[in-house]
Amino acid sequence: xxxxxxxxxxxDGVHRRNLSKLxxxxxxxGPLSRARLTAETGLNRSTVASLASELADLGLVEERPPDPTxxxxxxxxxxxxxxxxxxxxxxxEVDAVTIAAVGLNARIVVRERLEMDHLVTPAExxxxxxxxxxxxxxxELRDARIVGVGLAVPGQVRSDDxxxxxxxxxxxTDAPVRALVEAATGLPAVVANDASLGARAEHLFGAGxxxxxxxxxxxxxxGIGGGLVVGGRLVGGTRGYAGEFGQNRPGIARxxxxxxxxxxxxxxxxxxxxxxxxxxxxxxxxxLAAAIAASGDRAVAExxxxxxxxxxxxxxxxxxxxxxxxIVLGGFLATLAAHDMDAxxxxxxAQSLPVACEGLDIRVAELGENRLLIGAAELAFARLLADPxxx
Amino acid sequence: xxxxxxxxxxxDGVHRRNLSKLxxxxxxxGPLSRARLTAETGLNRSTVASLASELADLGLVEERPPDPTxxxxxxxxxxxxxxxxxxxxxxxEVDAVTIAAVGLNARIVVRERLEMDHLVTPAExxxxxxxxxxxxxxxELRDARIVGVGLAVPGQVRSDDxxxxxxxxxxxTDAPVRALVEAATGLPAVVANDASLGARAEHLFGAGxxxxxxxxxxxxxxGIGGGLVVGGRLVGGTRGYAGEFGQNRPGIARxxxxxxxxxxxxxxxxxxxxxxxxxxxxxxxxxLAAAIAASGDRAVAExxxxxxxxxxxxxxxxxxxxxxxxIVLGGFLATLAAHDMDAxxxxxxAQSLPVACEGLDIRVAELGENRLLIGAAELAFARLLADPxxx
DNA sequence: TCGGATTTGCCGTCAAGCGCAACAAATGGC
DNA sequence: GCCATTTGTTGCGCTTGACGGCAAATCCGA
Numbered sequence: 001x002x003x004x005x006x007x008x009x010x011x012d013g014v015h016r017r018n019l020s021k022l023x024x025x026x027x028x029x030g031p032l033s034r035a036r037l038t039a040e041t042g043l044n045r046s047t048v049a050s051l052a053s054e055l056a057d058l059g060l061v062e063e064r065p066p067d068p069t070x071x072x073x074x075x076x077x078x079x080x081x082x083x084x085x086x087x088x089x090x091x092x093e094v095d096a097v098t099i100a101a102v103g104l105n106a107r108i109v110v111r112e113r114l115e116m117d118h119l120v121t122p123a124e125x126x127x128x129x130x131x132x133x134x135x136x137x138x139x140e141l142r143d144a145r146i147v148g149v150g151l152a153v154p155g156q157v158r159s160d161d162x163x164x165x166x167x168x169x170x171x172x173t174d175a176p177v178r179a180l181v182e183a184a185t186g187l188p189a190v191v192a193n194d195a196s197l198g199a200r201a202e203h204l205f206g207a208g209x210x211x212x213x214x215x216x217x218x219x220x221x222x223g224i225g226g227g228l229v230v231g232g233r234l235v236g237g238t239r240g241y242a243g244e245f246g247q248n249r250p251g252i253a254r255x256x257x258x259x260x261x262x263x264x265x266x267x268x269x270x271x272x273x274x275x276x277x278x279x280x281x282x283x284x285x286x287x288l289a290a291a292i293a294a295s296g297d298r299a300v301a302e303x304x305x306x307x308x309x310x311x312x313x314x315x316x317x318x319x320x321x322x323x324x325x326x327i328v329l330g331g332f333l334a335t336l337a338a339h340d341m342d343a344x345x346x347x348x349x350a351q352s353l354p355v356a357c358e359g360l361d362i363r364v365a366e367l368g369e370n371r372l373l374i375g376a377a378e379l380a381f382a383r384l385l386a387d388p389x390x391x
Numbered sequence: 392x393x394x395x396x397x398x399x400x401x402x403d404g405v406h407r408r409n410l411s412k413l414x415x416x417x418x419x420x421g422p423l424s425r426a427r428l429t430a431e432t433g434l435n436r437s438t439v440a441s442l443a444s445e446l447a448d449l450g451l452v453e454e455r456p457p458d459p460t461x462x463x464x465x466x467x468x469x470x471x472x473x474x475x476x477x478x479x480x481x482x483x484e485v486d487a488v489t490i491a492a493v494g495l496n497a498r499i500v501v502r503e504r505l506e507m508d509h510l511v512t513p514a515e516x517x518x519x520x521x522x523x524x525x526x527x528x529x530x531e532l533r534d535a536r537i538v539g540v541g542l543a544v545p546g547q548v549r550s551d552d553x554x555x556x557x558x559x560x561x562x563x564t565d566a567p568v569r570a571l572v573e574a575a576t577g578l579p580a581v582v583a584n585d586a587s588l589g590a591r592a593e594h595l596f597g598a599g600x601x602x603x604x605x606x607x608x609x610x611x612x613x614g615i616g617g618g619l620v621v622g623g624r625l626v627g628g629t630r631g632y633a634g635e636f637g638q639n640r641p642g643i644a645r646x647x648x649x650x651x652x653x654x655x656x657x658x659x660x661x662x663x664x665x666x667x668x669x670x671x672x673x674x675x676x677x678x679l680a681a682a683i684a685a686s687g688d689r690a691v692a693e694x695x696x697x698x699x700x701x702x703x704x705x706x707x708x709x710x711x712x713x714x715x716x717x718i719v720l721g722g723f724l725a726t727l728a729a730h731d732m733d734a735x736x737x738x739x740x741a742q743s744l745p746v747a748c749e750g751l752d753i754r755v756a757e758l759g760e761n762r763l764l765i766g767a768a769e770l771a772f773a774r775l776l777a778d779p780x781x782x
Numbered sequence: 783t784c785g786g787a788t789t790t791g792c793c794g795t796c797a798a799g800c801g802c803a804a805c806a807a808a809t810g811g812c
Numbered sequence: 813g814c815c816a817t818t819t820g821t822t823g824c825g826c827t828t829g830a831c832g833g834c835a836a837a838t839c840c841g842a
Binding site: 010011013014042043156158165166212213226228230231233235236237238239240241242243244245247248249250251252253255261262313316317318320321322323324325351352353355356358359 | 404549630632639641642644713
């Protein structure tokens with residue numbers, strides 16, 4: 001961070017930024033022709049050629065023979081990120097730790113879910129990562145080039161040093177996972193809040209592709225988290241704690257709608273309440289959605305409407321302040337929204353400034369269970385993408 | 392906008408950005424030595440010298456003989472923005488239109504408040520600006536170089552084209568003030584919401600100097616507006632409507648605290664209610680503050696505490712989502728906060744994520760009645776500052 | 783099947799602009 | 813009055829992206 005910004009204004013800086021631009025394009029847009037690269041960057045053909053070959057020399061991209069395109073003119077070679085460039089990503093949860101290797105092309109290379117019969121500790125997590133990585137290095141990742149480790153942690157993470165200040169469900173407090181993982185693997189590690197990484201992933205590869213101002217809210221079993229993208233950049237705030245929508249206190253218009261005195265959003269709008277309404281105890285998201293769809297129960301409909309009303313106010317507040325062009329809902333919030341999108345849109349429109357709602361779109365998250373892994377990989381790739389010559 | 396970003400990556404772009412950097416520094420930091428410029432920019436001495444002389448040739452800065460500094464070494468010439476570079480700023484209000492000329496050094500050169508006995512129309516505003524400007528051009532601004540007009544409008548302004556979508560108190564709807572002013576003056580004009588411009592001003596020259604993540608809330612006679620700075624940049628949102636905190640619906644923990652069913656923040660936390668509590672009808676801010684301080688009335692204290700509680704929730708919501716390092720309160724919100732800052736801080740801390748409150752500061756706005764004018768000038772200067780070679 | 787149109791790669795040259803180093807100038811301190 | 817220190821000044825060199833001419837590879841129509 002900042003290393004490139006410092007170089008702004010020097011020739012070296014221009015060069016690095018141009019390399020970065022190309023690599024980012026190849027990363028986000030997938031394989032594309034050199035001709036498209038020149039068009040997208042506005043750089044000269046010859047410049048793009050030399051930059052691309054430099055990236056190829058660095059082993060970061062591959063130049064492949066042209067794709068057969070049915071157009072006039074000399075075909076342009078295809079530039080694609082090198083498949084061997086990968087990141088290790090980790091997502092510790094209450095009942096399992098998911099570890100995966102993700103390519104710079106955002107594809108999952110290997111993925112393993114390690115079920116746990118107890119709450120995993122930070123040190124244990126580091127060991128699991130190191131062990132799995134060592135195993136993979138001898139097999140699937142034989143000739144992979146691992147650039148770093150990205151961790152998606154369900155808790156509040158200080159961005160400066162990746163210290164996990166508090167992850168209530170893991171029962172981690174001030175856990176130095178980043179340092180532990182770095183020590184165990186010998187790789188640079190980065191840590192961030194899971195919902196923020198979800199926002200990042202949806203912004204870059206999911207429902208928020210190409211959108212510069214969006215709000216992302218994810219409803220998980222244990223609460224509501226989120227992230228926001230402003231001007232094309234994920235907002236972290238001073239210390240990186242931004243996006244904790246679940247702890248907000250939205251206004252509740254109908255007193256009867258309140259369940260918890262002085263409760264926060266995730267007390268009122270919660271997966272547990274939905275499960276309870278449909279009479280389930282544990283269920284994955286599709287099961288819950290199916291149960292909701294199947295239920296003709298009036299109480300269920302009432303609970304859904306109640307949660308939508310409160311969610312509508314919370315979203316309205318965010319819209320008034322941020323004027324996003326898109327709201328992305330994931331997890332059970334997607335289920336809640338999809339159940340009656342028109343009602344939610346109406347609730348939002350009624351609770352926010354009319355002009356701020358113009359052109360506003362509410363969508364359901366697109367990326368599935370790999371969302372956090374992709375977001376975490378993005379985190380691990382960030383340095384490389386920002387400055388391909390960094391190391 | 393974007394004209395420079397497009398050039399990123401080219402040499403020309405580097406040069407322009409370097410010029411911009413120097414000009415911005417001179418603009419924000421005031422007169423500074425060339426030596427300091429080299430230190431701040433990280434550029435080479437010789438580069439800074441040539442850039443500075445180029446800016447001087449453009450008439451944008453002045454190079455003055457060194458200030459007598461009691462330090463060893465060859466004294467460094469002082470670079471200051473040229474005093475003749477100025478912007479015209481306009482702030483139409485219900486009862487008056489304020490017009491001023493502001494230098495690139497953020498000093499007010501001339502200022503005139505034109506009292507109105509009726510609601511001013513957009514066309515009338517344009518005429519007033521043109522007339523005043525013509526008058527000034529023959530006198531105070533004889534050898535000024537006016538780069539543009541910035542308008543601070545109390546309403547929702549679409550950022551694309553400066554259309555005032557709705558300014559309730561002026562009774563403007565879809566008013567093309569920008570085009571009108573441009574036609575009347577022959578100068579490029581820019582329009583924005585007044586509170587956003589206040590945020591901009593406080594960020595750059597007031598209580599938020601040097602702070603990269605802040606939330607600004609201003610309490611006016613007619614409501615609560617604001618702005619937010621994220622990563623050092625003022626947030627506009629997709630269309631520029633961001634910052635409408637007054638329309639938010641914060642949770643209200645004690646049912647008795649609610650005055651308006653399903654009311655918004657500015658229904659509950661309002662200057663009118665404060666005035667009413669102290670038994671005034673019209674009063675300027677110091678008068679109101681004095682009345683509050685002088686009052687030993689329990690009902691007044693109760694109303695203050697009530698408003699602080701609700702404001703605390705609204706701020707808590709913003710803190711959870713944005714994790715700013717500073718909150719700046721202006722207008723009657725400053726009065727409300729200053730009355731018992733500890734209580735407000737406690738309320739905020741109780742209503743937001745503990746980690747997000749670490750290192751959080753709540754301050755009162757510093758800039759006085761010139762805040763909007765300075766913010767509007769900033770708007771008018773934006774193009775020039777971003778690319779000194781633009782025209 | 784062939785030639786024209788079109789698009790793009792490739793190569794050599796050019797030039798803009800920043801860094802660098804050596805020197806000069808201006809100041810404070812002993 | 814001399815030395816150390818800081819900084820302006822000057823000329824040079826180098827990096828790197830732009831540019832233009834030419835060749836290559838494709839599509840299309842005859």
